[in-house]
Amino acid sequence: MRPKKLSRPVDERRALLRGLVTSVLEHERIETTEARARAAQPLVEKMITLGKQGDIAALRQIKKFVNQESVAKKVVNTLGPRYQERPGGYTRLLKTGPRRGDGAAMAILELV
Numbered sequence: 001m002r003p004k005k006l007s008r009p010v011d012e013r014r015a016l017l018r019g020l021v022t023s024v025l026e027h028e029r030i031e032t033t034e035a036r037a038r039a040a041q042p043l044v045e046k047m048i049t050l051g052k053q054g055d056i057a058a059l060r061q062i063k064k065f066v067n068q069e070s071v072a073k074k075v076v077n078t079l080g081p082r083y084q085e086r087p088g089g090y091t092r093l094l095k096t097g098p099r100r101g102d103g104a105a106m107a108i109l110e111l112v
Contacts, residue, residue, distance in 0.1 A: 004039045017043060020109075022067040024091070025075055029110035034095060037109040041091050044109070048090045051080030079111070086112075 006013050020040040023030050025047060032040075047065065050058040054076055062072040083090050094108040 004035055006035060006039060018065060018067055021047060021065065022071050024109055024111070025066065025079065026068065026071045029108060031096065031106060031108050033099075034093075034105040034107040037093055037107040041093060041109060044091050044111075045088065047075055048079055048083055048111075049088070051075035052084055054080050 006016065008016065016036070017040055020030065020032065020036060021043045024040065024044050030037075043065070047062055050062050059072060059076050062075050063069060066072045066075070079090075090112055092110050092112050094110070096106045096108060098104060099106050
């Protein structure tokens, strides 16, 4: 499956996704467009799976992707142990109505 381009060049798209993933891991729930949520969901899952490993190598990989060091530590210290028994599916995507201004399909991406 090809990743969504989100109408952006590669560097801007990568920065957008890093910001979305950081926000989801920090606040455990964000509201964004459905396309952005679908693009960010597998990356959030990957970060939590790395956090479940809990070793220094996993922490370094998370720090490489996530924008804030405090969020990277939260993934390893809080979210990893929380989902230790769960084999996957750490996020939920809830569709909300269209956005008032331009009618874009909105969704809530949250941790289960």
